[in-house]
Amino acid sequence: MGSEIPFLKGLTGEVVTPKDPEYEEARQEWNRAIDKFPLVIVYCERKEDVKNAIRWARRHRVSIRIRSGGHHYEGYSTGDFVLVIDISRLNALRLDEHHHLLYMGAGAKNTEVYDFVGSKGYVFPGGTCPTVGVAGFTLGGGWGFSSRLLGLGCDSLVEMELVNFKGEIVKANKHRHADLFWACRGAGGGNFGVVVEMTFQLPKPVNSHVTLVRFYYVGTTEEKQAAVMDIWQEWLPCLDKRMTLVASFYHAAEEGLGIFAQGFFYGPPEEARLLLAPFAVVEGFRVELEESPFLEAVQKVEETYPPSEKFKSTGRFVDRRFTDKEFETIAGLVQNPAEGSVYAAVSFYAMGGQISKIDKRDTAFYYRDAHYIIGIQSVWTEDMFAEKNKAWVRERFEYIKRITDGSYVNFPISGLKDYEREYFGANAKRLDMVNERYDPYNVFRFPQGL
Template sequence: MSNTPAQAARRELMGFKGELIGPDDSGYEEARTVYNAMADKSPALVARCTDADDVARVIRFAREHRLPLAVRGGGHHGAGLGTCDGGVVADLSPLKSVEVDPVARTVRVGGGCVWGEVDRATHEHGLATPSGIISTTGVGGLTLGGGLGHLTRRYGLSIDNLLAADVVLADGSLVRASADEDTDLHWAIRGGGGNFGVVTSFLFRLHELSTVVAGPTFWPAEQGAEVLAAYRDFLPRAPREVNGFFMYGTVPPAPPFPEELHLHKVAGVVWCHTTDDPDAAARAMAPLLDALPEPALHAVAPMPHPALQSLFDGLYPPGDQWYWRADFVDEIPDEAVALHAKFGVDVPTMQSTMHLYPIDGAAHDHASTDTAWSYRGARWACVYAGVDPDPANADLIKRWTVDYFDALHPYTAGGAYVNMMMDEGQDRVRASYRDNYTRLAQVKAAYDPENVFRLNQNIEPE
């Protein structure tokens, strides 16, 4: 008689309150699917956990049966590290609680939440915390890797606003990591990814923020070198209220974009000015806009913060093919500007893009050793993303991404934002943590000496 992991789990996981799904179950195809369709894997068991006790049971089950263990929050990871072949997936999606304390200005968030759920809840109180740029992104994955987004220059990374976390460790125990409890763990999870345990609850600091002045400014892609050269000089000198990431891409054939721009390749800046004052935003953006030719589109206007956070959701639905590369960037010399122009005008598909996310301003208020994220002196995180719904284009988008990365990598700081890396090996992981890697390996040895949590940008225990 067969004895699959799913069958064994149903017998052995006494008291498990969630759902156990194996390959023979009707919901398996939906349960195994992650955001990036290029990560097409077949776990032996998907365990949808309802609380920390469920998570602990699943961890122990995977260990006892010597099965690989993947942890999935929002399922957005570019390399598909929230799933695996033949192993166990601890699916946190049922952990959906969002509790806002408007007096303390904090929000407690379940490990299965996506950022749109948090943004809507905090917005009701005129509050927000830094997150990413797509509201369907999982809170856990984005936060543990650092947390870059529209609010970085004003309020720092997500990890700079993470006050505490409830973590299930490799031995199944539950601890609270904060500035006062399990302080080494608190340091490590702020940028060290899911290497140390499963976070079932996050506590974030909130800031007064309701309306922002935001939106894109686009120029023809052929003017990209001129735009990027002006942007690299403007942005670091701009006040912290101004966040704007540079991008190459294609105008989607849909509202709110005018038809005459549909499917045109563009270079541009996606703005977020963290006030509700259009005049103040216009003054802050003026040094860049005045230095450049008139844009093809300047669609900047006041909008609720959650509206900005979901601006790209329609362009990037789940189920597309994704291939990423990334690097941290200190400076952008003219040679790099020219190379960006070469690749930027040749984005291979409508959804493929390059973004330069600012990581200065408030993110620079912390030293490189304050958290696991070590690139506090970098000015940008650069990501190259080949994206398309058609699997037949997988090689095309991968080739463009890798060629772009290879050409620009000599002009970068060496490491990368781990949330935007594929499975690229230990050298890249070490380069992304630099001098912090040694301490991370020590914390890993203390909290996960057997490397149970290894399906990630892995930090090997010392």
């Protein structure tokens, strides 16, 4: 393997270079539209491997990228001629059932955590895609189907361990390195150092049953999409916080226009049906409600995700009411997909509830007052259509940017001007100060890093 090359002396763990047969698979991101060629990939199996990788990179002046699940939308967890520190094997899980604490290796993926805690009767406020790394998800805030009830993923984080630019472990919580702990809850992805361990406070396992909510419309039109968007904005502010949904207004190659929403309700199906009643006024409404243990509901959602995709996707925060004309324009964004697109959508991710109960200055995640996140995406299969699809998203993003305030760092987009303010709002200045303290030489630099 590559570790036998003298140039790589000092690296530990499994070391993969372009000369190794494993390299082609190892360099891949979940988004197959990302096509980067790292100099070295190190699969870290111990914290010591992370320390050695950082020291090696500094000694050889090689840029570092940090990867857990490899799901960064713009591929910033990899790069050309960089050292990728892959922590996916640091995925040990331990549960303190007396104090309801989950101790997690920072390389654990959503599906691994859900299987572990769900089998013990607990719920976890993680993400929706099974192979997303929980660390990246959490450090960017962490929106999921439990967010309106339990808060963002970062809101359950109570302690973390990070390997800093010196290759030393720093433990951070509300009492120790509190500024770093504050910064990592919303702006920690790729910044400050390599997080290797996290501790989460779990809710007591009183009743781990949830209702998996899915609704859609038969015979969707552009006008119907705009009408449902309007119902959404009227409905969401007073919604029971036990329900969190994402609603997608899409154009698919095989079926044309559609509306599909799914999420969780921490209550019985009959209550969920009553909450969804406002949507039934639009013709063609269909709803599916299935009560099950939390783990089974999560697994049903996970089954809807492919093993990989080629896509361009991003998202912004909505903090005001849109006019009918604006909703007509938003619905119009997906009427003419890019050439080669198999799926194009505008999606609404519900916020509010417990997310807004925490002050926007209490963590680095700033946009807690937003009503929802509006996302725009396009998916394709043939490489020849990649640039047209990327341009399609970027053009529509410019309109969405004009009517929103701030971008979600976990749904990033390259080329964003003044990106620190866009991602972190009024917390950006304090974040720069924290970064100067914990990464004074900007060792953990990457596109759109602090």
